[in-house]
Amino acid sequence: MPTARKPAALRAHDHERCIEDALAAASELCRTQGARLTPMRRRVLEILWQSHKPLGAYAVLDILAAEGRRPMPPTVYRALDFLLAHGLAHRIPSLNAFIGCSAPGAHRDGQYLICRNCGTVAELTDTGLATELGRTAHGHGFAIESVLTEAVGLCPACAGTGVDAA
Ligand SMILES: [Zn+2]
Ligand SMILES: [Zn+2]
Incomplete structure (x- = not known):
């Protein structure tokens, strides 16, 4: 894992x-x-x-x-x-x-996990996601130059407090 x-x-x-x-x-x-x-x-x-x-x-x-x-x-x-x-x-x-x-300087594409409750943003530097997308796009004849991913959800701290039930 x-x-x-x-x-x-x-x-x-x-x-x-x-x-x-x-x-x-x-x-x-x-x-x-x-x-x-x-x-x-x-x-x-x-x-x-x-x-x-x-x-x-x-x-x-x-x-x-x-x-x-x-x-x-x-x-x-x-x-x-x-x-x-x-x-x-x-x-x-x-x-x-x-x-x-x-x-800084270690990556080009942005992947952000945005907590909709507290506003915390975590940046991922895993390039696997962009590579996968790039491969699929390439198959369609599209050359990706940059990818920006914004994922909205709950961070561990907020998910653990049961804010959803409020
Ligand atoms: Zn949060
Ligand atoms: Zn910190």
Whole structure:
């Protein structure tokens, strides 16, 4: 059974480690790509990593404003664009919100498990699903360039609390 590498978002864990690891991975990736992780870009990434729940651009702005920075919206959008372009964050279309990438630079296609109760999003980096779809599409003469999968349901924490019965 593929029980290894269960996404951190779906189990109890030390989230401070998630944040530290994500920022360290971002620094390293930017260094190898010759990209600049400016203080604003870094802080926006850190904000996205506050939890495993995606944030909209305006939520990010609000947090920065509460810190007394209040940047102009384009500044935040540019920071988010940078994070997206370098694979450090992803945009989840159905939520119009952003999450930090759990494996920056290691994958191209996004597979997200979205909890409809608490809003937690877990990212899967299993390429088997995309490979299978690619094979089927290829059989129809279609060349897939990217696949984005959004699965909605209940995370283990929410499924265990019987929210369905409420
Ligand atoms: Zn975490
Ligand atoms: Zn949940």
